[in-house]
Amino acid sequence: MVVLWSGEMVVLWAALAVGFATLMVARRWWRTKHPGEGPKLPPGTGGWPLIGETLPYLALTGSGENFIVKRMRKYRTQVFRTHILGSPMAVFCGAAGNKFIFSNENRVLVNAWPASVAKLFGRSVITTTGDEAKRVRKVLMAFLSPEALHEFVGQMDSAARLHLKRYWDGKAEVKVYSMLKVYTFSLACSLFASIESEERKAQLSAFFNVFLKGMMQMDLKIPGTRYYKAKKAVDALRRELRKEVDDRKEALRAGTANPKQDLMSYLLTTADDSGKHMSDEEVVDNIINLLFAGHDTSSSTLLMVLKHLAEKPYYYNEILNEQREIEKSKGKEEVLNWEDLKKMKYTWNVVCEVMRVSPAVAGAFRLAITDFDYAGFRIPKGWRLHWNVHTTHMMEEYFPEPEKFDPSRFEGEGPPPYTFVPFGGGPRMCPGLEFARVEMLVFLHNLVKNYKWELVFPNEKIHMDPMPVAENGLPVHLHPHQKHS
Numbered sequence: 059m060v061v062l063w064s065g066e067m068v069v070l071w072a073a074l075a076v077g078f079a080t081l082m083v084a085r086r087w088w089r090t091k092h093p094g095e096g097p098k099l100p101p102g103t104g105g106w107p108l109i110g111e112t113l114p115y116l117a118l119t120g121s122g123e124n125f126i127v128k129r130m131r132k133y134r135t136q137v138f139r140t141h142i143l144g145s146p147m148a149v150f151c152g153a154a155g156n157k158f159i160f161s162n163e164n165r166v167l168v169n170a171w172p173a174s175v176a177k178l179f180g181r182s183v184i185t186t187t188g189d190e191a192k193r194v195r196k197v198l199m200a201f202l203s204p205e206a207l208h209e210f211v212g213q214m215d216s217a218a219r220l221h222l223k224r225y226w227d228g229k230a231e232v233k234v235y236s237m238l239k240v241y242t243f244s245l246a247c248s249l250f251a252s253i254e255s256e257e258r259k260a261q262l263s264a265f266f267n268v269f270l271k272g273m274m275q276m277d278l279k280i281p282g283t284r285y286y287k288a289k290k291a292v293d294a295l296r297r298e299l300r301k302e303v304d305d306r307k308e309a310l311r312a313g314t315a316n317p318k319q320d321l322m323s324y325l326l327t328t329a330d331d332s333g334k335h336m337s338d339e340e341v342v343d344n345i346i347n348l349l350f351a352g353h354d355t356s357s358s359t360l361l362m363v364l365k366h367l368a369e370k371p372y373y374y375n376e377i378l379n380e381q382r383e384i385e386k387s388k389g390k391e392e393v394l395n396w397e398d399l400k401k402m403k404y405t406w407n408v409v410c411e412v413m414r415v416s417p418a419v420a421g422a423f424r425l426a427i428t429d430f431d432y433a434g435f436r437i438p439k440g441w442r443l444h445w446n447v448h449t450t451h452m453m454e455e456y457f458p459e460p461e462k463f464d465p466s467r468f469e470g471e472g473p474p475p476y477t478f479v480p481f482g483g484g485p486r487m488c489p490g491l492e493f494a495r496v497e498m499l500v501f502l503h504n505l506v507k508n509y510k511w512e513l514v515f516p517n518e519k520i521h522m523d524p525m526p527v528a529e530n531g532l533p534v535h536l537h538p539h540q541k542h543s
Protein backbone atom coordinates (compact mmCIF):
# COMPACT_ATOMS: atom_id res chain seq x y z
CA MET A 59 0.00 0.00 0.00
CA VAL A 60 1.32 3.43 -0.95
CA VAL A 61 1.41 5.81 1.99
CA LEU A 62 1.12 9.43 0.96
CA TRP A 63 3.09 11.91 3.01
CA SER A 64 1.09 14.88 4.30
CA GLY A 65 2.36 17.29 1.59
CA GLU A 66 1.04 14.97 -1.13
CA MET A 67 -2.26 14.67 0.71
CA VAL A 68 -2.65 18.44 0.72
CA VAL A 69 -1.89 18.64 -3.01
CA LEU A 70 -4.34 15.80 -3.73
CA TRP A 71 -7.15 17.37 -1.69
CA ALA A 72 -6.48 20.77 -3.23
CA ALA A 73 -6.63 19.25 -6.75
CA LEU A 74 -9.88 17.47 -5.87
CA ALA A 75 -11.39 20.67 -4.44
CA VAL A 76 -10.40 22.72 -7.52
CA GLY A 77 -11.76 19.97 -9.81
CA PHE A 78 -15.04 19.86 -7.91
CA ALA A 79 -15.44 23.64 -7.89
CA THR A 80 -14.74 23.77 -11.66
CA LEU A 81 -17.35 21.08 -12.26
CA MET A 82 -19.94 22.99 -10.23
CA VAL A 83 -19.25 26.27 -12.07
CA ALA A 84 -19.39 24.47 -15.44
CA ARG A 85 -22.67 22.77 -14.45
CA ARG A 86 -24.22 26.04 -13.42
CA TRP A 87 -23.01 27.71 -16.65
CA TRP A 88 -24.42 24.81 -18.72
CA ARG A 89 -27.76 24.94 -16.93
CA THR A 90 -27.95 28.69 -17.48
CA LYS A 91 -27.25 28.36 -21.20
CA HIS A 92 -29.32 25.19 -21.68
CA PRO A 93 -32.18 25.23 -19.25
CA GLY A 94 -33.62 22.13 -20.94
CA GLU A 95 -37.21 21.66 -21.99
CA GLY A 96 -39.83 24.23 -21.06
CA PRO A 97 -39.58 27.97 -20.69
CA LYS A 98 -36.26 29.71 -21.29
CA LEU A 99 -34.50 32.09 -18.97
CA PRO A 100 -35.53 35.74 -19.37
CA PRO A 101 -33.54 37.76 -21.94
CA GLY A 102 -30.43 39.47 -20.64
CA THR A 103 -26.82 38.79 -19.94
CA GLY A 104 -24.69 37.63 -17.02
CA GLY A 105 -22.07 40.28 -17.85
CA TRP A 106 -18.46 39.81 -16.79
CA PRO A 107 -17.28 36.77 -14.80
CA LEU A 108 -17.86 37.27 -11.05
CA ILE A 109 -18.82 40.97 -11.16
CA GLY A 110 -21.57 40.48 -13.75
CA GLU A 111 -23.18 43.85 -14.57
CA THR A 112 -22.66 45.38 -11.12
CA LEU A 113 -20.48 48.23 -12.39
CA PRO A 114 -22.87 49.57 -15.06
CA TYR A 115 -25.74 49.10 -12.57
CA LEU A 116 -24.06 51.21 -9.89
CA ALA A 117 -22.38 53.65 -12.30
CA LEU A 118 -25.50 55.02 -13.91
CA THR A 119 -27.39 56.46 -10.96
CA GLY A 120 -26.45 54.54 -7.87
CA SER A 121 -29.90 52.96 -7.78
CA GLY A 122 -30.09 51.41 -11.19
CA GLU A 123 -33.02 53.27 -12.77
CA ASN A 124 -31.34 54.11 -16.08
CA PHE A 125 -29.77 50.68 -16.14
CA ILE A 126 -33.21 49.13 -15.84
CA VAL A 127 -34.98 51.49 -18.24
CA LYS A 128 -32.34 50.83 -20.94
CA ARG A 129 -32.79 47.06 -20.66
CA MET A 130 -36.59 47.22 -20.43
CA ARG A 131 -36.62 49.11 -23.74
CA LYS A 132 -34.13 46.75 -25.31
CA TYR A 133 -35.78 43.45 -24.35
CA ARG A 134 -39.41 44.60 -24.38
CA THR A 135 -40.39 42.02 -21.77
CA GLN A 136 -41.83 42.25 -18.26
CA VAL A 137 -38.71 40.65 -16.85
CA PHE A 138 -35.04 40.51 -17.79
CA ARG A 139 -32.01 38.86 -16.33
CA THR A 140 -28.73 40.32 -15.15
CA HIS A 141 -26.02 39.54 -12.62
CA ILE A 142 -25.43 42.17 -9.94
CA LEU A 143 -24.03 42.33 -6.42
CA GLY A 144 -22.72 38.76 -6.69
CA SER A 145 -25.91 36.94 -7.77
CA PRO A 146 -27.84 36.13 -10.91
CA MET A 147 -30.90 38.34 -10.75
CA ALA A 148 -34.27 38.70 -12.43
CA VAL A 149 -35.55 42.28 -12.62
CA PHE A 150 -39.34 42.57 -12.63
CA CYS A 151 -40.73 45.59 -14.47
CA GLY A 152 -43.91 47.60 -14.22
CA ALA A 153 -47.20 47.03 -12.43
CA ALA A 154 -47.42 43.34 -13.44
CA GLY A 155 -43.94 42.66 -12.05
CA ASN A 156 -44.71 44.50 -8.81
CA LYS A 157 -47.97 42.58 -8.44
CA PHE A 158 -46.18 39.28 -8.91
CA ILE A 159 -43.50 40.10 -6.32
CA PHE A 160 -45.95 41.54 -3.77
CA SER A 161 -48.38 38.61 -4.12
CA ASN A 162 -45.96 35.71 -3.91
CA GLU A 163 -44.10 36.23 -0.62
CA ASN A 164 -43.47 32.84 1.05
CA ARG A 165 -44.88 30.98 -1.98
CA VAL A 166 -42.11 31.28 -4.54
CA LEU A 167 -39.97 34.06 -3.03
CA VAL A 168 -38.93 35.59 0.28
CA ASN A 169 -37.54 38.91 1.44
CA ALA A 170 -33.73 38.70 1.35
CA TRP A 171 -30.92 40.95 2.53
CA PRO A 172 -27.25 40.12 1.97
CA ALA A 173 -25.95 37.90 4.82
CA SER A 174 -23.51 40.57 6.04
CA VAL A 175 -26.34 43.09 6.46
CA ALA A 176 -28.66 40.58 8.12
CA LYS A 177 -25.93 39.79 10.64
CA LEU A 178 -25.85 43.41 11.81
CA PHE A 179 -29.61 43.57 12.27
CA GLY A 180 -30.00 40.47 14.43
CA ARG A 181 -33.47 38.99 14.86
CA SER A 182 -35.72 41.80 13.67
CA VAL A 183 -38.49 42.59 11.23
CA ILE A 184 -36.43 42.96 8.05
CA THR A 185 -34.35 39.81 8.61
CA THR A 186 -37.19 37.41 9.35
CA THR A 187 -39.36 35.56 6.84
CA GLY A 188 -42.48 33.38 6.86
CA ASP A 189 -44.52 33.05 10.06
CA GLU A 190 -41.78 34.66 12.15
CA ALA A 191 -42.00 37.84 10.02
CA LYS A 192 -45.79 37.88 10.35
CA ARG A 193 -45.48 37.59 14.14
CA VAL A 194 -42.95 40.43 14.44
CA ARG A 195 -44.87 42.72 12.06
CA LYS A 196 -48.08 42.15 13.99
CA VAL A 197 -46.46 43.23 17.26
CA LEU A 198 -44.88 46.30 15.55
CA MET A 199 -48.24 47.31 14.10
CA ALA A 200 -49.58 47.71 17.66
CA PHE A 201 -47.50 50.92 17.65
CA LEU A 202 -47.45 51.82 13.93
CA SER A 203 -51.17 51.43 13.10
CA PRO A 204 -53.16 54.62 12.42
CA GLU A 205 -55.23 53.99 15.59
CA ALA A 206 -52.13 53.93 17.80
CA LEU A 207 -50.57 56.90 15.99
CA HIS A 208 -53.60 59.12 16.79
CA GLU A 209 -52.10 59.47 20.25
CA PHE A 210 -48.74 60.73 18.96
CA VAL A 211 -49.81 63.52 16.55
CA GLY A 212 -49.69 66.19 19.27
CA GLN A 213 -46.26 65.00 20.42
CA MET A 214 -44.96 65.13 16.83
CA ASP A 215 -46.35 68.66 16.45
CA SER A 216 -44.60 69.83 19.64
CA ALA A 217 -41.36 68.18 18.44
CA ALA A 218 -41.56 69.92 15.03
CA ARG A 219 -42.19 73.32 16.69
CA LEU A 220 -39.28 72.83 19.06
CA HIS A 221 -36.99 71.73 16.24
CA LEU A 222 -37.82 74.79 14.12
CA LYS A 223 -37.41 77.09 17.09
CA ARG A 224 -34.04 75.61 17.95
CA TYR A 225 -32.48 75.18 14.49
CA TRP A 226 -34.31 77.40 11.96
CA ASP A 227 -35.70 80.48 13.75
CA GLY A 228 -33.59 83.58 13.32
CA LYS A 229 -31.32 81.98 10.67
CA ALA A 230 -30.86 83.61 7.28
CA GLU A 231 -29.69 80.31 5.79
CA VAL A 232 -29.95 76.62 6.77
CA LYS A 233 -28.58 73.42 5.29
CA VAL A 234 -31.78 71.49 4.81
CA TYR A 235 -30.41 67.96 4.54
CA SER A 236 -28.57 67.86 7.86
CA MET A 237 -31.41 69.66 9.65
CA LEU A 238 -33.99 67.16 8.38
CA LYS A 239 -31.81 64.30 9.57
CA VAL A 240 -31.62 65.89 13.03
CA TYR A 241 -35.43 66.26 13.04
CA THR A 242 -36.29 62.69 11.99
CA PHE A 243 -33.64 61.06 14.19
CA SER A 244 -34.63 63.12 17.21
CA LEU A 245 -38.31 62.37 16.67
CA ALA A 246 -37.54 58.64 16.37
CA CYS A 247 -35.55 58.75 19.65
CA SER A 248 -38.51 60.39 21.42
CA LEU A 249 -41.26 58.24 19.98
CA PHE A 250 -39.42 54.94 19.89
CA ALA A 251 -37.65 55.10 23.26
CA SER A 252 -38.63 58.35 25.07
CA ILE A 253 -35.02 59.54 24.79
CA GLU A 254 -35.17 63.33 25.17
CA SER A 255 -31.70 64.45 26.27
CA GLU A 256 -29.89 66.18 23.40
CA GLU A 257 -26.59 64.78 24.60
CA ARG A 258 -27.90 61.21 24.55
CA LYS A 259 -29.46 61.68 21.11
CA ALA A 260 -26.15 63.00 19.76
CA GLN A 261 -24.29 60.01 21.21
CA LEU A 262 -26.71 57.53 19.62
CA SER A 263 -26.73 59.44 16.34
CA ALA A 264 -22.91 59.21 16.16
CA PHE A 265 -23.03 55.41 16.55
CA PHE A 266 -25.87 55.22 14.09
CA ASN A 267 -24.05 57.15 11.36
CA VAL A 268 -21.01 54.85 11.55
CA PHE A 269 -23.37 51.91 11.32
CA LEU A 270 -25.16 53.33 8.25
CA LYS A 271 -21.87 54.03 6.44
CA GLY A 272 -20.62 50.46 6.83
CA MET A 273 -23.69 48.27 6.70
CA MET A 274 -23.71 47.71 2.93
CA GLN A 275 -20.07 46.59 2.81
CA MET A 276 -18.45 43.17 2.72
CA ASP A 277 -17.80 41.43 6.06
CA LEU A 278 -13.99 41.39 5.85
CA LYS A 279 -13.39 41.11 9.61
CA ILE A 280 -10.45 43.52 9.25
CA PRO A 281 -10.10 46.28 11.87
CA GLY A 282 -10.46 49.73 10.33
CA THR A 283 -12.76 48.64 7.48
CA ARG A 284 -16.19 50.24 7.23
CA TYR A 285 -18.03 47.01 8.01
CA TYR A 286 -15.85 46.32 11.04
CA LYS A 287 -16.60 49.81 12.38
CA ALA A 288 -20.32 49.32 11.65
CA LYS A 289 -20.30 46.09 13.66
CA LYS A 290 -18.65 47.86 16.62
CA ALA A 291 -21.12 50.76 16.33
CA VAL A 292 -24.19 48.52 16.24
CA ASP A 293 -22.87 46.56 19.24
CA ALA A 294 -22.50 49.85 21.14
CA LEU A 295 -26.03 50.90 20.10
CA ARG A 296 -27.32 47.55 21.35
CA ARG A 297 -25.59 48.03 24.72
CA GLU A 298 -26.99 51.55 25.08
CA LEU A 299 -30.53 50.57 24.14
CA ARG A 300 -30.33 47.50 26.35
CA LYS A 301 -29.76 49.82 29.33
CA GLU A 302 -32.89 51.76 28.33
CA VAL A 303 -34.87 48.50 28.08
CA ASP A 304 -33.75 47.39 31.55
CA ASP A 305 -34.76 50.75 33.05
CA ARG A 306 -38.08 50.69 31.25
CA LYS A 307 -38.93 47.19 32.45
CA GLU A 308 -38.25 48.31 35.97
CA ALA A 309 -40.42 51.41 35.51
CA LEU A 310 -43.26 49.36 33.97
CA ARG A 311 -43.12 46.99 36.95
CA ALA A 312 -43.16 49.93 39.36
CA GLY A 313 -46.06 51.52 37.45
CA THR A 314 -44.06 54.69 36.71
CA ALA A 315 -43.96 54.10 32.94
CA ASN A 316 -46.94 53.96 30.57
CA PRO A 317 -47.33 50.70 28.54
CA LYS A 318 -48.33 52.90 25.58
CA GLN A 319 -45.83 55.74 25.94
CA ASP A 320 -43.62 54.74 22.98
CA LEU A 321 -42.50 51.91 20.71
CA MET A 322 -40.32 50.37 23.44
CA SER A 323 -43.23 50.11 25.86
CA TYR A 324 -45.49 48.65 23.16
CA LEU A 325 -42.92 46.00 22.22
CA LEU A 326 -42.33 45.03 25.85
CA THR A 327 -46.01 44.74 26.70
CA THR A 328 -47.64 43.42 23.50
CA ALA A 329 -47.95 39.64 23.21
CA ASP A 330 -48.17 37.80 19.87
CA ASP A 331 -51.08 35.51 18.95
CA SER A 332 -49.67 32.68 21.04
CA GLY A 333 -49.34 34.93 24.10
CA LYS A 334 -45.54 35.18 23.81
CA HIS A 335 -43.65 38.45 24.31
CA MET A 336 -40.52 39.56 22.44
CA SER A 337 -37.25 38.88 24.21
CA ASP A 338 -35.25 41.94 25.36
CA GLU A 339 -32.75 41.31 22.52
CA GLU A 340 -35.57 41.28 19.98
CA VAL A 341 -36.98 44.53 21.35
CA VAL A 342 -33.56 46.19 21.01
CA ASP A 343 -32.94 44.77 17.50
CA ASN A 344 -36.35 45.90 16.29
CA ILE A 345 -35.86 49.41 17.63
CA ILE A 346 -32.51 49.61 15.80
CA ASN A 347 -34.26 48.26 12.71
CA LEU A 348 -36.96 50.93 12.82
CA LEU A 349 -34.41 53.66 13.47
CA PHE A 350 -32.65 52.50 10.31
CA ALA A 351 -35.77 52.02 8.12
CA GLY A 352 -37.58 55.06 9.40
CA HIS A 353 -35.32 58.05 9.67
CA ASP A 354 -33.27 58.47 6.50
CA THR A 355 -36.27 57.55 4.35
CA SER A 356 -38.42 60.35 5.76
CA SER A 357 -35.63 62.94 5.80
CA SER A 358 -34.69 62.15 2.17
CA THR A 359 -38.33 62.42 1.11
CA LEU A 360 -38.72 65.74 2.92
CA LEU A 361 -35.48 66.94 1.29
CA MET A 362 -37.00 66.35 -2.13
CA VAL A 363 -40.32 67.94 -1.10
CA LEU A 364 -38.53 71.11 0.03
CA LYS A 365 -36.50 71.23 -3.19
CA HIS A 366 -39.59 70.84 -5.40
CA LEU A 367 -41.53 73.45 -3.40
CA ALA A 368 -38.69 75.97 -3.72
CA GLU A 369 -38.66 75.39 -7.47
CA LYS A 370 -42.45 75.42 -7.90
CA PRO A 371 -43.98 78.39 -6.00
CA TYR A 372 -47.50 77.58 -7.24
CA TYR A 373 -47.59 74.34 -5.23
CA TYR A 374 -45.97 76.01 -2.24
CA ASN A 375 -48.75 78.65 -2.22
CA GLU A 376 -51.52 76.05 -2.54
CA ILE A 377 -50.05 74.12 0.40
CA LEU A 378 -49.71 77.33 2.40
CA ASN A 379 -53.43 78.10 1.81
CA GLU A 380 -54.43 74.64 3.00
CA GLN A 381 -52.25 74.83 6.10
CA ARG A 382 -53.38 78.39 6.93
CA GLU A 383 -57.02 77.21 6.94
CA ILE A 384 -56.09 74.53 9.47
CA GLU A 385 -54.09 77.03 11.53
CA LYS A 386 -57.04 79.44 11.60
CA SER A 387 -59.30 76.74 13.03
CA LYS A 388 -57.04 76.25 16.08
CA GLY A 389 -55.94 78.14 19.17
CA LYS A 390 -52.36 79.49 19.13
CA GLU A 391 -50.90 76.87 21.44
CA GLU A 392 -53.27 74.07 20.42
CA VAL A 393 -51.42 71.13 18.89
CA LEU A 394 -52.44 69.30 15.70
CA ASN A 395 -54.63 66.21 15.91
CA TRP A 396 -55.73 63.38 13.61
CA GLU A 397 -58.72 65.38 12.29
CA ASP A 398 -56.34 68.13 11.15
CA LEU A 399 -54.26 65.61 9.23
CA LYS A 400 -57.35 64.49 7.33
CA LYS A 401 -57.66 68.07 6.04
CA MET A 402 -54.15 68.01 4.55
CA LYS A 403 -55.25 66.28 1.33
CA TYR A 404 -53.63 68.70 -1.09
CA THR A 405 -50.35 68.71 0.83
CA TRP A 406 -50.30 64.90 0.80
CA ASN A 407 -51.01 64.81 -2.96
CA VAL A 408 -47.96 67.04 -3.51
CA VAL A 409 -45.82 64.78 -1.28
CA CYS A 410 -47.05 61.76 -3.27
CA GLU A 411 -46.13 63.42 -6.56
CA VAL A 412 -42.65 64.14 -5.13
CA MET A 413 -42.35 60.48 -4.10
CA ARG A 414 -43.41 59.49 -7.62
CA VAL A 415 -40.75 61.54 -9.42
CA SER A 416 -38.04 61.40 -6.72
CA PRO A 417 -38.62 58.30 -4.57
CA ALA A 418 -36.42 57.87 -1.49
CA VAL A 419 -36.21 54.07 -1.75
CA ALA A 420 -35.17 52.60 -5.10
CA GLY A 421 -36.90 49.24 -4.60
CA ALA A 422 -36.11 46.02 -2.80
CA PHE A 423 -34.76 42.52 -3.26
CA ARG A 424 -36.17 39.03 -2.84
CA LEU A 425 -34.86 35.48 -3.21
CA ALA A 426 -36.49 32.76 -5.36
CA ILE A 427 -37.10 29.78 -3.05
CA THR A 428 -38.19 27.50 -5.89
CA ASP A 429 -37.97 27.38 -9.71
CA PHE A 430 -40.94 29.25 -11.14
CA ASP A 431 -42.30 30.56 -14.43
CA TYR A 432 -43.21 34.18 -15.03
CA ALA A 433 -44.38 35.86 -18.25
CA GLY A 434 -43.32 32.76 -20.21
CA PHE A 435 -39.81 32.60 -18.70
CA ARG A 436 -38.20 30.28 -16.16
CA ILE A 437 -36.67 31.82 -13.02
CA PRO A 438 -34.39 29.32 -11.23
CA LYS A 439 -34.37 28.76 -7.47
CA GLY A 440 -31.60 30.74 -5.74
CA TRP A 441 -31.78 33.78 -8.04
CA ARG A 442 -32.20 37.22 -6.53
CA LEU A 443 -35.25 39.19 -7.66
CA HIS A 444 -35.54 42.96 -7.82
CA TRP A 445 -38.52 45.28 -8.15
CA ASN A 446 -37.84 48.94 -8.82
CA VAL A 447 -39.87 51.98 -7.78
CA HIS A 448 -38.69 54.69 -10.14
CA THR A 449 -39.05 52.80 -13.43
CA THR A 450 -42.74 52.02 -12.74
CA HIS A 451 -43.37 55.61 -11.68
CA MET A 452 -42.01 56.86 -14.99
CA MET A 453 -44.09 54.64 -17.30
CA GLU A 454 -46.19 56.62 -19.77
CA GLU A 455 -49.01 54.05 -19.70
CA TYR A 456 -49.65 54.62 -15.98
CA PHE A 457 -48.58 58.26 -15.66
CA PRO A 458 -49.18 60.25 -18.89
CA GLU A 459 -46.38 62.80 -19.47
CA PRO A 460 -44.40 61.18 -16.65
CA GLU A 461 -41.81 63.97 -16.49
CA LYS A 462 -44.51 66.54 -15.72
CA PHE A 463 -45.00 67.38 -12.02
CA ASP A 464 -48.73 67.05 -11.45
CA PRO A 465 -50.18 66.32 -7.98
CA SER A 466 -53.70 66.07 -9.47
CA ARG A 467 -52.78 62.48 -10.47
CA PHE A 468 -53.56 61.59 -6.87
CA GLU A 469 -57.05 63.10 -6.80
CA GLY A 470 -60.10 60.81 -6.82
CA GLU A 471 -59.20 57.14 -7.20
CA GLY A 472 -55.53 57.98 -7.79
CA PRO A 473 -53.15 55.80 -9.83
CA PRO A 474 -54.10 52.17 -10.67
CA PRO A 475 -53.01 49.41 -8.26
CA TYR A 476 -49.29 48.42 -8.24
CA THR A 477 -48.25 51.53 -10.24
CA PHE A 478 -47.49 53.91 -7.36
CA VAL A 479 -45.20 51.97 -5.04
CA PRO A 480 -42.94 54.24 -2.93
CA PHE A 481 -43.71 52.06 0.10
CA GLY A 482 -43.78 48.70 -1.73
CA GLY A 483 -46.83 46.45 -1.43
CA GLY A 484 -48.15 43.13 -0.16
CA PRO A 485 -47.12 41.48 3.12
CA ARG A 486 -43.70 43.22 3.18
CA MET A 487 -45.07 46.67 2.45
CA CYS A 488 -43.50 49.41 4.57
CA PRO A 489 -45.16 49.17 8.01
CA GLY A 490 -44.01 52.74 8.73
CA LEU A 491 -46.13 54.35 5.99
CA GLU A 492 -48.57 56.04 8.38
CA PHE A 493 -45.81 57.10 10.75
CA ALA A 494 -43.93 58.66 7.80
CA ARG A 495 -47.10 60.36 6.51
CA VAL A 496 -47.84 61.93 9.89
CA GLU A 497 -44.28 63.04 10.63
CA MET A 498 -43.88 64.63 7.18
CA LEU A 499 -47.27 66.41 7.16
CA VAL A 500 -46.79 67.75 10.67
CA PHE A 501 -43.35 69.08 9.75
CA LEU A 502 -44.59 70.70 6.52
CA HIS A 503 -47.51 72.32 8.37
CA ASN A 504 -45.11 74.02 10.75
CA LEU A 505 -42.53 74.92 8.14
CA VAL A 506 -44.77 76.49 5.47
CA LYS A 507 -46.84 78.49 7.95
CA ASN A 508 -43.64 80.12 9.20
CA TYR A 509 -41.32 80.26 6.19
CA LYS A 510 -40.81 80.54 2.50
CA TRP A 511 -37.41 79.39 1.27
CA GLU A 512 -35.20 79.82 -1.76
CA LEU A 513 -32.43 77.52 -3.00
CA VAL A 514 -28.91 78.88 -2.57
CA PHE A 515 -27.79 76.75 -5.55
CA PRO A 516 -30.78 76.58 -7.91
CA ASN A 517 -29.32 73.74 -9.95
CA GLU A 518 -27.87 71.76 -7.07
CA LYS A 519 -27.39 68.15 -8.10
CA ILE A 520 -29.11 65.28 -6.30
CA HIS A 521 -27.47 61.88 -6.39
CA MET A 522 -28.56 58.54 -4.99
CA ASP A 523 -26.40 57.14 -2.16
CA PRO A 524 -28.51 54.97 -1.94
CA MET A 525 -31.17 57.58 -1.09
CA PRO A 526 -31.37 61.09 -2.55
CA VAL A 527 -28.54 63.25 -1.26
CA ALA A 528 -27.99 66.92 -2.25
CA GLU A 529 -24.48 67.70 -3.47
CA ASN A 530 -24.07 70.67 -1.09
CA GLY A 531 -26.63 69.63 1.54
CA LEU A 532 -29.33 71.85 -0.03
CA PRO A 533 -28.68 75.17 1.67
CA VAL A 534 -31.68 77.56 1.48
CA HIS A 535 -32.27 81.23 2.23
CA LEU A 536 -35.06 81.46 4.79
CA HIS A 537 -37.74 84.13 4.53
CA PRO A 538 -40.01 84.19 7.60
CA HIS A 539 -43.61 85.29 6.96
CA GLN A 540 -44.77 88.56 8.47
CA LYS A 541 -46.49 87.74 11.76
CA HIS A 542 -50.26 88.42 11.70
CA SER A 543 -51.41 90.78 14.41
Ligand code: HEM
Pocket residue numbers: 169183184185191195347348351352353355356359418419421422423479480481482483485486487488489490491493494
Ligand atom coordinates in the same frame (compact mmCIF):
# COMPACT_ATOMS: atom_id res chain seq x y z
C1 HEM B 1 -41.07 58.32 3.28
C2 HEM B 1 -40.63 57.42 4.12
C3 HEM B 1 -40.52 55.95 3.81
C4 HEM B 1 -40.43 55.29 2.62
C5 HEM B 1 -40.43 55.89 1.22
C6 HEM B 1 -40.33 53.87 2.91
C7 HEM B 1 -40.24 52.88 1.95
C8 HEM B 1 -40.09 51.54 2.23
C9 HEM B 1 -39.94 50.50 1.23
C10 HEM B 1 -39.95 50.70 -0.27
C11 HEM B 1 -39.79 49.33 1.89
C12 HEM B 1 -39.52 47.96 1.27
C13 HEM B 1 -40.81 47.21 1.02
C14 HEM B 1 -40.52 45.88 0.35
O1 HEM B 1 -39.51 45.25 0.63
O2 HEM B 1 -41.36 45.47 -0.47
C15 HEM B 1 -39.83 49.61 3.31
C16 HEM B 1 -39.70 48.66 4.32
C17 HEM B 1 -39.74 48.96 5.65
N1 HEM B 1 -39.99 50.19 6.24
FE1 HEM B 1 -40.30 51.92 5.28
N2 HEM B 1 -40.34 53.71 4.28
C18 HEM B 1 -40.47 54.94 4.87
C19 HEM B 1 -40.56 55.22 6.22
C20 HEM B 1 -40.56 54.28 7.22
C21 HEM B 1 -40.73 54.56 8.63
C22 HEM B 1 -40.98 55.96 9.21
C23 HEM B 1 -40.60 53.37 9.29
C24 HEM B 1 -40.70 53.08 10.77
C25 HEM B 1 -41.27 53.85 11.65
C26 HEM B 1 -40.36 52.34 8.29
C27 HEM B 1 -40.17 51.00 8.57
C28 HEM B 1 -39.95 50.03 7.62
C29 HEM B 1 -39.67 48.64 7.94
C30 HEM B 1 -39.54 48.05 9.33
C31 HEM B 1 -39.54 47.97 6.70
C32 HEM B 1 -39.24 46.49 6.50
C33 HEM B 1 -40.55 45.73 6.38
C34 HEM B 1 -40.38 44.22 6.15
O3 HEM B 1 -39.31 43.80 5.72
O4 HEM B 1 -41.35 43.49 6.36
N3 HEM B 1 -40.34 52.93 7.05
N4 HEM B 1 -40.03 50.98 3.49
